[in-house]
Amino acid sequence: MTETREPRPGNAGGPPARGPGAVRRTLRSLTRSTPAMVGLCLVALHLLLALLAPLLTPYSPTGNAPDDALLGVGPEHWAGTDALGRDVLTRVLYGGRYALTVSFAATACAVALGTVVGCAAALRGGWFDDALMRVLDAVLAIPPILALLVVVTVLGAGPAVIVLAVTIVYAPQVVRVVRAAALGVAPLDYVTAARARGERTVSVLVREVLPNIANVVSVEFAMRASWVVLLISSLSFLGFGANPPTPDWGLMVSENRTTMVVVPWATLAPIVALATLVVGLNLSADGLAKAWGVDRVREGS
């Protein structure tokens, strides 16, 4: 091929040439909206707590201490201990690490795959687009939790499988949203110009289309992330997600609900953590969508 591929100009760090004005506008729009600020703060708080977990607590999240089992709230254990004597607060903090990494990885995979496929469908069009969309319609007809259970049952639990399963379940929905956005960009003249040059679909996608739907993709990411966090926790709660010693919120709720009357905080703490993270992600996604003027497609609530 005579075609030359070149790196982006070195001076442009991050997304090319959005301009300082646009960044400032986005920030201002975000900071002006109270819900968006609350959402961003919640997410930031979760990130911080998860990162600093080892510094914040002297206990181990998995080490058993039968002597301290089922202690109530006190100065030693702020949220009490569970049936195996593990500090609940410690497990909630470490659980955040698990929830955030797995959800982030899963969401990133789903959004990346969905974006590539969605853009390709929009750019190629024709029979490829038709066939793909019909297949995806069929996939979308299956309830996510059911599909997840099938994948996990076949491949066994574990973070990698969860990531794979979530990708399979959520990519089709991302495809639909991204394809719609890319279809809005594809007929524009600058894309036509690239096509008239005979550029390959990949470079049209990377150079011309993606930068212009980056906002849609980002909002989609934030939105999906909140669903994924919830979904992964439900899986763990059902016993198909994280394996027992792992500090996982869903798993904690499931383990501790039998002793709920004795140590309510062992169940409540992971619930509060989960709820705040999901609400935070949701509010941030809404704030971003408003700041960028993205019409988010509301679907399957």
Place this chain on the structure above:
Amino acid sequence: MTVEDPRETLVRVEGLSVAYRSDGADVTVVRDVSFEARAGETVAVVGESGSGKSTVAGTLLGHLRHGSRVTGGRVEVAGREVFSLDRAGLRRLRAHDVALVGQNAGNALTPSMRIGRQIEESLLPQRMTRADRRGRVRALVHKVGLPDPDAIVRRYPHQLSGGQQQRVAIAMALAARPRVLVLDEPTTALDVVTQARVLDLVAGLSEELGLTSVLVSHDLGVVARMADRVVVMREGEVVEAADGADLFARPRHDYTRHLLASVPRVGDRGLAEVGGDGTRTVRERAPLPPDTPEVVSLSDVTISYGRHRAVDGVSLSLRRGEVLALVGESGSGKSTLAWSLAGLRAPTEGDMRLLGEVGGDLTPGARERPLPVRRRVQLAFQNADTSLNPRRVVREAVRRPLRFFGLAARSEADDRARDLIRDVALDPALSDRLPEQLSGGQRQRVGIARALAGDPSVVVADEVTTALDVSVQASVLALLDDLRSERDLAFVFISHDLAVVRGIADRVAVMRDGRVVEEGPVEAVFSGPNHPYTRRLLDAVLEPDPERRGSGAPEAPDPETSVPEAPGSAPHDPEASDGHAEGSGEAGEAGETDPGWIDLGGGHRIRRWDPDGPGPDA
């Protein structure tokens, strides 16, 4: 201006100022504008984009864009001060006294509602019985010249043509029997021929109903055709106001003079250059030497979409350094042909060749063409808003083809891109800006620089000046002409505006329904004799010269007003039949060249038409 004028003043705008808030500061968009319109008068507000003319039109209906407010002055319509009215008052004003016809009727009509019901809606404030309303709708549809009222009221907007949609919008505006009609660029989205017809309709109705109209337009030709009085606006201020005839004959302000001089005229024998004070000098066109070699030849090119032939057996040739204009209404296939030449859609049949030192087959799409062939044919676009990637600085747009076609090493690509940007008469300092930071004309120049980056021998320019203001259009045309002579570039220049074509083109090909109906050197085509269709296009051109108002609508039957066969089918046009009849005749004698054409010598030829139709000089 005369004090003893007995007519009532229906519209009075006094010292109007409008501003919107941006970043905590007031930005004034309209400053101290005053004008008035007496009963029965048509007042035109003219200006280029950003002059605030549409804002002024909005205030007549008590409408301001979000975030804007009136900072001074008053607007009085039908004796009431618009901005002191409460909600109910404003409703009454809009229901009974003033109506708006917007630019794009296609967007103004609800797609899921039948035409009849939409018109009926605007009658609701008048508390009539249902039967009365139906009758009135029918009368309105008839009045705006739509065919077969009973059938048309049951149609949906998408089943109507652009001109018919605009007629429906006019019917809706008239439904309330307003005294004042505000026309905001009523024909800008329409073809020249359709535009002439809609303007005739509006003029006729205004006279018949004694309407007072405020016409907002950027098109001085339209204004000359319609207006009794003209207000020229620039950057939110009135620079000149005068009687129509007076303004066009003796413009006083430099800006008005400049604006008037920038309008291309059918009579120009070359490109007009406009001095700062509005003087026009016509640049004489140097004829191409007769032995100029061809660069592109098309023979029998046909492009089909399913069974529809968008382009039907077109044969054309283009010589080096020549500007070939493709002219026709929307749907004539001119853009399809041009895009196919640029490699965006392979023709279904026929042959396209690039000739010269690097020759090659142009029939396959861009990706299959060898790189050296591919870069010889480049495309420039109509819409400056979408032709550049909004996320990349404009230098990137020019740099990319340089690198892609291997015409510049990485180290020198930026400099070369800057040079090209300078070549299209832009400040190279602009090359680090984003498209949104440039004006429409500047963006259009960048689009041209991008086309030049491939070092092409042919540039396909698809309506490149249509969306630009007249003064900008003039400078872009001059740029194209310079590039042509400096680089020996050939252009395929697509346009529906014959006056523009006259200035820039060497040869003209008139297309209709996918076929070339007339082809020849520009002088020959403009002096006639012509195909009746070309004649119609020529007659529809409006020039900013009220004396030359002419007959207005061409005498040919109006396809919008003739009786359609069935809902959904194309309106029957008597003249369209000649194309088909002729087509079937030709199919019999495959490979014809002469029998289908009348050769007038000098390369000027006209496709034969139905002898029952109007003659060539009709």
